[in-house]
Amino acid sequence: MLRLSREIRVEWGHCDPARIVYNPNFYDWMEGGLLALFAAAGFDMAPMIAKDADFRGTPLVRGDASFMAPARVGDLIVHHVEVSRWGTKSFDLHHRFTLNDATLVEANQTRVWARANPDNPQSLAAVPVPDAIKVALSEDKHIRQTIHQETR
């Protein structure tokens, strides 16, 4: 499977009065990682949604997460994300957040490929995941996004 690993610098605003990352940020990062994975595979969600008025993206249907250790301001954590199952109209993602070699958070999500429901455009209908998506996201490659710093 195509695997994306991206560095995330923990910022002041990610942390709460207990001085650790406020847990909803991990869910926010999962959304960012999904989009980054699709973009790395050549599929930019934003223009896909802008061009196709009835495409509704890949809404989250179910998720679970385990929190093993906290992260703190300044930590450089790594978010690993890949597809772990292909269904017809759905797929699963596996997320892992690490700091150095320790796993901080591990999570699974089931998402659907969604279009506007033709009978009621306010609601969603799951439709088959396009084959081109499955092929691109199933490639055996590892994409790494890292933050570089240079001084002049």
Place this chain on the structure above:
Amino acid sequence: MLRLSREIRVEWGHCDPARIVYNPNFYDWMEGGLLALFAAAGFDMAPMIAKDADFRGTPLVRGDASFMAPARVGDLIVHHVEVSRWGTKSFDLHHRFTLNDATLVEANQTRVWARANPDNPQSLAAVPVPDAIKVALSEDKHIRQTIHQETR
């Protein structure tokens, strides 16, 4: 069990380019609901943490959530939260978000009562949940927080 139901007005900033609530907001609301439930039971977490330098709150250990239907800007949703299990050092919460009579999101969380680890204050140790907390949060009462509007 003590049950809290609180109204949440979906705001512009809660919603994403798909024009529905961005799912990490539900996780943010779960944190808010936990604190509101404890406060309604007479236990304000912030002063508890401020007064007891080694108390670390009730960090999330595990959670799962199912998303059934979206919410949109302006929707007045209701967040229901109550303890669904008492362990020795942990407890489970059940969350449900409704819009009119439809369930939007249903979630379960396992959290621990945490103090600084005496051997390594940077890490946490789960300790027994105080009896006073269990008693207060086990009361058979329903607390409702609603938003009122009046014009003069």
Place this chain on the structure above:
Amino acid sequence: MLRLSREIRVEWGHCDPARIVYNPNFYDWMEGGLLALFAAAGFDMAPMIAKDADFRGTPLVRGDASFMAPARVGDLIVHHVEVSRWGTKSFDLHHRFTLNDATLVEANQTRVWARANPDNPQSLAAVPVPDAIKVALSEDKHIRQTIHQETR
């Protein structure tokens, strides 16, 4: 002018490692207050945007803010907002956040009434603020939104 005052409970997730409200939350609340003010005047922005494909809302053009005192978890602050100037295509808002009788934050914003630019739909064009909006938001009324709690 129509003035809206709304209660905001400061939550755990609004606060940072300094254990005070993380300042970007005040800017988030200003957006929420603007929408609440329009809604209270009978103009719900979300359906207005959904119904009129070229309407782009009231984007922020300029703002300033002064921060006098911090707020903390559990504080019940009040956000006061009203229009302070009408231009042809723009208007100014005045925001004030109070805790008990102290002013925490005072801010001014200039916003425009925006539509898609007919020459380039990706960009915005400021257009005259509709008279019905000016009339409704100029009424001499005070709307208060408060959080009520009841136990059964």
Place this chain on the structure above:
Amino acid sequence: MLRLSREIRVEWGHCDPARIVYNPNFYDWMEGGLLALFAAAGFDMAPMIAKDADFRGTPLVRGDASFMAPARVGDLIVHHVEVSRWGTKSFDLHHRFTLNDATLVEANQTRVWARANPDNPQSLAAVPVPDAIKVALSEDKHIRQTIHQETR
């Protein structure tokens, strides 16, 4: 002055139903940029606050911002930040956000060097900015943080 320029990828969760960056995110990024600037100069705020119980960071006192153009999901914007004035107990920051060569947002902030007020630890007292901070942040250097992507 020491100038930091850092790349920020606009994510789905940064954008609102108008499909542009929700403006409070720019204020969030300003906070992140300040911390990144201090860290690049050798001063990590989080350990400074953790080690010195009475140090309260550099709270925002006043700010203004002008918004010239929107950003959208997937845009790679650059945030430029540097000190623009040193006072005795305060300093000003200048922020600029660009996309390609266009300026999206320009902002100024006045912040103070703060410690707990000895007469009332709940409130803050501005104290002189340490000389070592002024020297480090006044160096004539440009630090660039960029996001790199590699595939294996």
